[in-house]
Each structure stands twice: as structure tokens, then as C-alpha cells.
Amino acid sequence: DVKVTQSSRYLVKRTGEKVFLECVQDMDHENMFWYRQDPGLGLRLIYFSYDVKMKEKGDIPEGYSVSREKKERFSLILESASTNQTSMYLCASSFTGTRSYEQYFGPGTRLTVT
Amino acid sequence: KQEVTQIPAALSVPEGENLVLNCSFTDSAIYNLQWFRQDPGKGLTSLLLIQSSQREQTSGRLNASLDKSSGRSTLYIAASQPGDSATYLCAVRSNAGNMLTFGGGTRLMVKP
Numbered sequence: 001d002v003k004v005t006q007s008s009r010y011l012v013k014r015t016g017e018k019v020f021l022e023c024v025q026d027m028d029h030e031n032m033f034w035y036r037q038d039p040g041l042g043l044r045l046i047y048f049s050y051d052v053k054m055k056e057k058g059d060i061p062e063g064y065s066v067s068r069e070k071k072e073r074f075s076l077i078l079e080s081a082s083t084n085q086t087s088m089y090l091c092a093s094s095f096t097g098t099r100s101y102e103q104y105f106g107p108g109t110r111l112t113v114t
Numbered sequence: 115k116q117e118v119t120q121i122p123a124a125l126s127v128p129e130g131e132n133l134v135l136n137c138s139f140t141d142s143a144i145y146n147l148q149w150f151r152q153d154p155g156k157g158l159t160s161l162l163l164i165q166s167s168q169r170e171q172t173s174g175r176l177n178a179s180l181d182k183s184s185g186r187s188t189l190y191i192a193a194s195q196p197g198d199s200a201t202y203l204c205a206v207r208s209n210a211g212n213m214l215t216f217g218g219g220t221r222l223m224v225k226p
Contacts, residue, residue: 004157031212043203043216050212058213090157094212101146101207103214105158 003027004106006091012112019078021109023091030096032074033103034058034066036087043090049074050096081113116141116208120217127194128225135189135220137204142182148214149178149189150203158203162189194224 007022023032033048035058045058049068063085067075074093078085091106117140127133137147146165150158162171162178164187170179177190187204201221205214 033213042218043205045213048212088155092158096212101212102148102160102163103205104160105150107157108155110155 004091004093004104006089006106006109008109009107010110010112012114013078013081014114015082017078017081017113019081019111019113021076021078021089021091021111023074023076023093023106024072025074025093025104026072027093027095027104028071029093029104030071031094032068033092033094034064034074034076035090035092036060037090037108038087046076081111083113085111086113087111116144116206116215118204118206118215118217120202120204120220122220123218124221124223126223126225129194129196131194131224132190132192133194133222135191135202135204135222137187137189137217139185139187139206139215141208142185143209144182145207145209147178147180147187147204147206149176149187150205152201152203152219154201161202191222194222196224196226199223 004025034046035043037043047066049055065077089109092103094103148163149161164171164180175192180187201219203219205216
């Protein structure tokens with residue numbers, strides 16, 4: 001079974017702190033994604049990566065950066081956390097090329113910025 | 115820009131009922147469509163994926179259909195159970211790239 005894990009289920013940070021959210025997948029997927037989910041706004045894509053050291057902006061990249069130094073790991077970085085970044089963050093991964101492209105999700109990290 | 119809509123936003127049914135969840139999308143140039151389940155406070159679990167060349171996919175009591183030309187998909191749940199209570203999300207992958215566009219979800223409650 002595909003497994004996508006996220007470093008924390010719950011996280012509380014202060015405004016202005018630098019925050020790292022980690023995601024690891026064990027299926028050798030090329031693509032990895034970071035979403036945030038908010039009531040009434042649904043899931044929105046922040047960034048995705050299609051290969052090591054490669055990244056593409058999603059719909060809402062402002063205030064975030066990402067890092068992919070190894071194929072299995074994709075990090076989301078909040079350079080200076082703000083209260084409007086309080087949200088549920090979901091990581092996902094998928095194959096690329098001629099395979100099914102089915103996305104598999106991690107359990108989510110509930111981040112609260114105070 | 116692709117837009118995905120799910121109707122209804124919420125649904126409450128008695129146990130044992132067969133039900134249909136709807137998903138519509140504005141751009142028919144899709145690569146595939148995926149249905150997910152999400153329990154409160156949890157991540158998404160993939161239920162079914164339909165490629166653009168397929169008409170339907172089945173898994174147990176779930177059947178998903180796709181009518182690409184009309185921009186519609188349905189998720190049929192047979193003999194619903196209280197354990198089916200969750201939010202169901204559909205998402206489409208457009209031909210242009212790897213990204214998914216999600217609908218707002220249908221929150222399902224199955225009453226014993």
C-alpha cells in the first residue's frame with residue numbers, strides 16, 4: 001500500500017515563526033503536492049514538485065516556499081507564519097508518465113498560528 | 115479555468131438507502147476524475163479513479179460513472195451504512211498538467 005506520512009498531526013506556532021511541514025512518501029512517486037483546506041474554500045494547491053529540486057507554483061503560493069532535496073521528501077515552509085495561515089495542510093503524491101496519476105494523500109497537519 | 119461543483123453540499127439519509135452524489139466540471143478536456151472520502155479532521159482516501167476513456171468504475175458498494183462530454187460524474191453508493199458518513203470529494207485532472215481541481219464536497223450522514 002502507498003504510504004504518505006506527515007511530520008505532525010497538530011502544530012501550534014506563533015506569528016512570525018518559521019514553520020516547516022514535512023511529507024514523506026514510500027512509493028517512489030515523482031510528483032508531490034501541498035494543499036491547504038479551509039471551510040468554504042475547499043482544497044487549494046499551494047505548490048507541487050515533479051522531480052527532485054523542481055517545483056511549480058499552485059493557486060496560492062504567496063507566503064510559502066517548498067524544498068525537495070530527495071525524491072521521497074517534500075517540505076512546505078512558512079517563512080514568517082501569520083494567523084491567516086491557520087489551516088489544515090495536506091500532502092499528496094502520484095506517479096507521472098504513463099501510469100494512472102492517482103493521487104494519494106497523507107493524514108494532514110492541523111496548523112494553528114496564534 | 116476548470117471549475118468543479120458538487121451538489122448537494124450536504125445529504126442526510128436513513129441507513130439502507132441507495133444514493134447518488136453528483137459532480138460537474140466546466141472543461142471536458144480532462145485526463146481523469148478521482149473520488150475521495152474524507153473523515154472529519156483526517157486526510158483524503160482515494161475511492162475510485164476513472165480515466166477519461168472509461169465510462170465507469172466499481173469498488174464494492176461504490177460505482178462511479180463519467181460522462182465527459184456533458185461534464186458530469188456520479189458516485190452511486192448502494193445500501194448505505196452509518197460508516198459511510200463522511201465528506202465525499204471529486205477532483206479532475208485536466209489534460210494540461212498534473213494538478214487536480216477539487217469540488218467543494220458533499221457531506222453525507224447516514225442515520226441508523
